[in-house]
Amino acid sequence: MLIPVKQLKNKKIIAAVAVFLIVALAGGAFLWMRQGSRSESPSDEITESDLPTLTPEDIGMEVTVRQDKKALMFELTKASDIELVEYTIEYEKEVEGETANEGIFGVMEIGKDGKTDTDYREFGTCSAGRCRYDNVTSDITINLKVTKKDGKEYQVQEIVKL
DSSP states (O other), X not given: OOOOHHHHXXXXXXHHHHHHHHHHHHHHHHXXXXXXXXXXXXXXXXXXXXXXXOOGGGGTEEXXXXXXXXXXXXXXXXXXXXXXXXXXXXXXXEETTEEEEEEEEEEEEOOTTOOOBOOOEESEEEETTEEEEOEEOSOEXXXXXXEETTSOEXXXXXXXXX
């Protein structure tokens, strides 16, 4: 049985429209689902900037810069009610004439031993006893996230000039 050319053209047009509608509906559904998964805005999340602030003096923070100015350490002398400290040490360095941000991250658990200090944190990388130090071009910013034994969290910031 032969189908007239006019009917064949109509079937092709109907098929093309149907495919277009299916693709458009699938795309719309995808975008709607994707938008729904982003319903939580960043302001709904707790960020460190939302935490209450303590001063370095409140926790007895004492920073020691090594004599060669290529490392620092810090100690907390008022840590009896502190369980955990997460820290970042941030600074800028010069790399091939350009300025780049650098950071050191760590955690200090205040355990039964009562240890409340870090080892020296090097401004650079060390491997197999050999260190390559950064050319630090800014002040050093130490940011702490302090978790007290009662579960409350606080932020502390100290800026150190080399």
